[in-house]
Amino acid sequence: MSGANDMSIAGLILEASIPVQLIMLLLLIISVMSWALIFQRSGVLNTASRKSKQFEDKFWSGIDLSKLSTELSQSDQKKQGLESLFLAGYKEFMRLRQQSGVSPEAVMDGTHRAMRVAHSREVEKLEQNLSFLATVGSVTPYIGLFGTVWGIMTSFIALGSVKQATLAMVAPGIAEALIATAMGLFAAIPAVIAYNRFTNRLQRIEIRYENFLEEFSGILHRKAHS
Template sequence: MHDLSLWGLFLQADWVVKLVMLGLLLASVWVWAIVFEKVTSLRRANRAADEFEDAFWSGGSLDDLYRKEGDQPSHPMAAVFVSAMREWRRGAQRLTGSELVAAGLKERIERSMAVTVQREMERLERWMVFLASVGSVAPFIGLFGTVWGIMNSFAAIAGMQNTNLAVVAPGIAEALFATAIGLVAAIPAVLAYNKINTDLARYAARLEGFAAEFGGILARQTESVMAEPGRAAAPAPVAE
């Protein structure tokens, strides 16, 4: 008698089909681990960005905010702010009346923020390729296990000279189980990839928007320093 429970189908399967099933199960577990990590990271990053923007637009000193964030900011938006402030502090003391010097400083600040945004997004997007790969490849891996199992079933028919369905049904059930596991791994991976990818795109747009706004603030401050050479080379507080 064949055990047609899920555990029984796994135990009775050919070793190749077992390897396929185990690989797909491990991929499924890893997919859920990635999903949990990404959802948690994005939620934390958005919450930190909300708090940072409140502090940034509160009208307080940007130098104080820079000193608070330090050299190792704890979230991507703070990293963008720190990179721009660091470049500003390096270049503002050497500002002269030359528009070329001011344009060079503006370009360096914008490039520094762009590089920081890219680096932070690459960190947040880590393992997204794995989600996409599982979503697209897992069904085919499961299908491979199914084809292999059905081949064994037909070999059993030839060996036993018996076309009774009861002879081949267990083998076919084991084979189809591999496809089912492939779908169990692939469907959540595809859904999670689409959702997380959309959230990442929104967060990237948020960082780029902040970088554009802060770049404009520093550009105006550069013009003020050039117009008044004796003015302190520190960004003025900003408020909404």
């Protein structure tokens, strides 16, 4: 326990015991990583939503499917989202349709499987590292609480060797220990909010992918039987 009178947050952190300081440092690192992931995932989901809308607008504009496939294949931009689903389905559809002896049902089965695989890959990309935010939200409060318990325990152990204990003697130790809990909550709350928000947005994007997959399958089904 520190006997200093510096009750500022910075002073309490600098004068905290080594274990409590290490816990605070760990929470700070986790918080920085969490915020970096929040900004990164937010950008990824924003891009996915924007590109999905752009592709749907182009797809439903009446453009020829073979022309759209050629444009996407020749484009240097990275394919993602609905573009990947479309290319996977259309290329497999054309490949199977050009083979002799393949029934329309077999063509559609293969096409649907190809789009399902592409769908799973795209959703997996969007879900990447979201579990880290869930872990931060559930674990960091307990890490902060451990630092608080350790700091308070150290303060009271130190008081055991003092004949006359006063509030002024124990207050700095308890205050510095409580900072660990505050840091744990500071790391956990944004992570929980971001995780819930991203999960909701991801579900909407996934529904959009599912709807396109079914609508595109219907178009190809009619084409296969024409």
